[in-house]
Amino acid sequence: MIEARELTKRYGDKTVVDNLSFTVKPGEVTGFLGPNGAGKSTTMRMIVGLDSPTKGSVTVNGRSYAKHAAPLHEIGTLLEAKSVHPGRSAFHHLMALAYTHGIPRRRVDEVIELAGLTSVAGKRVGAFSLGMGQRLGIASALLGDPAIVMLDEPVNGLDPEGVLWVRNLLRGLADEGRAVMLSSHLMSETALIADHLVIVGRGRLLADTTVEDFTREAGGGVKVSTTEPMRLRSLLAGPEVTISSSSAEELLVAGRDAREIGAIAAQHGVPLYELTPQAVSLEAAFMDLTRDVVEYQSAPADTVRKAA
Amino acid sequence: MPTTALRGVQRPGKNPNPSAAPDPRTPATHRTTHKVTGIRVLRSEWAKFWSLRSSWITLCVAVFLLIVFGAVASYTYSPDAVATAGPPGPGSSGDSDAVGLALTGVTFASLAIGVLGVLLSAGEYSTGMIRSTLAAVPRRLPVLWSKAAVIGPIALILTTVGAVAAFQLGTPGLDGEKIALSLGDDGVLRSLAGAGVYLGLVAVFGVALGVLLRSSAGAIAALVGVLLILPGLASLLPDSWYDTLSPYFPSNAGSAIYALHESSDALSPGAGLAVFAGWVALTLAGAAFRLVRTDV
Numbered sequence: 138m139i140e141a142r143e144l145t146k147r148y149g150d151k152t153v154v155d156n157l158s159f160t161v162k163p164g165e166v167t168g169f170l171g172p173n174g175a176g177k178s179t180t181m182r183m184i185v186g187l188d189s190p191t192k193g194s195v196t197v198n199g200r201s202y203a204k205h206a207a208p209l210h211e212i213g214t215l216l217e218a219k220s221v222h223p224g225r226s227a228f229h230h231l232m233a234l235a236y237t238h239g240i241p242r243r244r245v246d247e248v249i250e251l252a253g254l255t256s257v258a259g260k261r262v263g264a265f266s267l268g269m270g271q272r273l274g275i276a277s278a279l280l281g282d283p284a285i286v287m288l289d290e291p292v293n294g295l296d297p298e299g300v301l302w303v304r305n306l307l308r309g310l311a312d313e314g315r316a317v318m319l320s321s322h323l324m325s326e327t328a329l330i331a332d333h334l335v336i337v338g339r340g341r342l343l344a345d346t347t348v349e350d351f352t353r354e355a356g357g358g359v360k361v362s363t364t365e366p367m368r369l370r371s372l373l374a375g376p377e378v379t380i381s382s383s384s385a386e387e388l389l390v391a392g393r394d395a396r397e398i399g400a401i402a403a404q405h406g407v408p409l410y411e412l413t414p415q416a417v418s419l420e421a422a423f424m425d426l427t428r429d430v431v432e433y434q435s436a437p438a439d440t441v442r443k444a445a
Numbered sequence: 446m447p448t449t450a451l452r453g454v455q456r457p458g459k460n461p462n463p464s465a466a467p468d469p470r471t472p473a474t475h476r477t478t479h480k481v482t483g484i485r486v487l488r489s490e491w492a493k494f495w496s497l498r499s500s501w502i503t504l505c506v507a508v509f510l511l512i513v514f515g516a517v518a519s520y521t522y523s524p525d526a527v528a529t530a531g532p533p534g535p536g537s538s539g540d541s542d543a544v545g546l547a548l549t550g551v552t553f554a555s556l557a558i559g560v561l562g563v564l565l566s567a568g569e570y571s572t573g574m575i576r577s578t579l580a581a582v583p584r585r586l587p588v589l590w591s592k593a594a595v596i597g598p599i600a601l602i603l604t605t606v607g608a609v610a611a612f613q614l615g616t617p618g619l620d621g622e623k624i625a626l627s628l629g630d631d632g633v634l635r636s637l638a639g640a641g642v643y644l645g646l647v648a649v650f651g652v653a654l655g656v657l658l659r660s661s662a663g664a665i666a667a668l669v670g671v672l673l674i675l676p677g678l679a680s681l682l683p684d685s686w687y688d689t690l691s692p693y694f695p696s697n698a699g700s701a702i703y704a705l706h707e708s709s710d711a712l713s714p715g716a717g718l719a720v721f722a723g724w725v726a727l728t729l730a731g732a733a734f735r736l737v738r739t740d741v
Contacts (some may be wrong), residue, residue, distance in 0.1 A: 183741075185575060188741070210479060217573060220573045220577045222497065222568065225571060233492050234581050238485065239479050240479055328473070
């Protein structure tokens with residue numbers, strides 16, 4: 138369990154993390170989302186004590202990280218893939234970390250195999266691709282068999298097979314009762330892995346919600362075309378249902394899924410000629426939420442063109 | 446990856462109600478056997494040192510320089526050349542004894558050994574390895590002590606062996622010369638071991654500079670500045686100041702440790718050792734302060 142309370146980090150007069158409070162619970166995958174420069178990495182560095190907060194506090198399993206006798210058993214982290222000396226082999230890198238805790242060589246071999254690095258374990262890390270570097274980072278995060286796994290942008294640079302591997306791995310870790318936290322700036326990817334979402338922008342908490350709630354609030358709904366829109370409208374009405382219409386024979390229904398609507402229509406003999414779940418763009422909802430706080434705003438494409 | 450409605454889509458293996466399922470036993474919290482201890486951090490730093498090719502290369506270069514310069518200086522020695530070379534510089538061990546000749550390479554070796562120390566510490570900052578290191582040892586200070594404790598003795602032992610080798614190799618070159626000495630002569634072994642002690646401390650000095658400055662280039666520049674340039678630069682001081690201060694400069698105090706004959710304008714070996722060790726300790730203290738106080 139990670140508990141951040143009013144965590145604040147300032148560099149000079151620039152506030153990178155601003156009064157951030159959140160909890161990462163065991164058994165869940167918590168997605169830590171925000172645009173670039175939102176303070177995600179700084180927050181993660183404060184969690185493992187690399188940076189000290191200007192104000193507020195963060196605890197790992199009830200204590201500040203540095204107070205643990207065996208920190209790698211509490212939380213395993215991947216901060217940046219290149220937190221490795223390029224001249225050392227993957228095996229020796231992991232051994233060096235293992236020695237600090239007296240972790241046996243057997244466990245080092247285990248995580249190398251788990252991360253799919255067996256064939257390159259003896260190679261110098263400097264020769265690794267970005268994806269292999271990520272796998273090594275994940276292997277070192279798992280080295281101490283930790284209660285919490287915290288990964289900063291773990292799928293960066295991974296091929297589709299690697300992305301799937303990370304997704305299943307993290308799900309498996311959470312199902313074993315571990316707390317999993319991963320940061321990302323990609324909503325769509327995170328929604329596939331995470332249960333819980335902590336969304337930040339410019340260091341401030343924008344949303345602390347579940348993926349399900351976020352998806353529901355993101356809207357979407359089902360587009361229905363019928364020859365009897367008025368009748369269908371009254372049949373579908375309910376306390377949590379909102380219906381709007383964009384043209385004479387079209388309805389946009391939120392709060393009921395396509396299956397329900399189809400069943401109700403069939404039951405009452407209302408002819409339908411279209412019944413389409415609207416693709417919710419989680420990415421669009423995420424961008425709506427973070428639009429005002431994007432650190433590095435890009436100019437809209439047409440203004441760029443005009444300027445050129 | 447298209448973004449589609451997730452509602453009703455069952456993600457593989459995903460538990461729909463996470464709050465009900467988690468096993469309250471977090472898997473790792475009972476393991477108290479694998480604690481971080483000072484010995485284990487030392488073991489880790491030892492393994493880190495030997496698992497880098499650059500450590501081997503730099504160490505070999507240092508010992509090689511020590512031996513080659515020493516041996517060559519002994520073979521090319523001619524008493525006439527020394528007589529015309531002018532007075533020996535302040536604090537120098539004097540060019541006119543066999544030990545001094547055998548230790549000609551110390552200055553060069555000290556740069557190589559100092560760089561080795563810098564690489565061991567500042568190298569972690571430039572590569573990002575320091576994040577992994579300090580995440581594993583969040584108390585931080587054991588890392589600094591361990592680095593010093595690993596490289597100090599390694600440098601001390603190997604360079605002492607190198608100094609003895611340089612002396613032994615050079616001895617035939619001085620055969621028949623007035624200044625020839627043998628290993629068993631008074632003070633010879635002490636001087637040669639003194640060079641090892643000096644170089645061991647230089648290695649620790651390099652580690653401390655690396656942690657203090659966090660940049661390989663900066664720390665190497667500081668190392669060269671302190672060991673080579675500072676004594677020359679200080680000669681710009683007024684004479685009375687210079688005479689008083691110069692024995693206490695790190696490199697002058699250091700060379701007093703391995704001088705065979707105590708010269709009038711230098712410290713005794715014991716005092717030299719104390720002064721140089723003091724400089725190293727001061728730098729280490731600064732490094733420790735910065736390591737603990739500032740973000741990585």
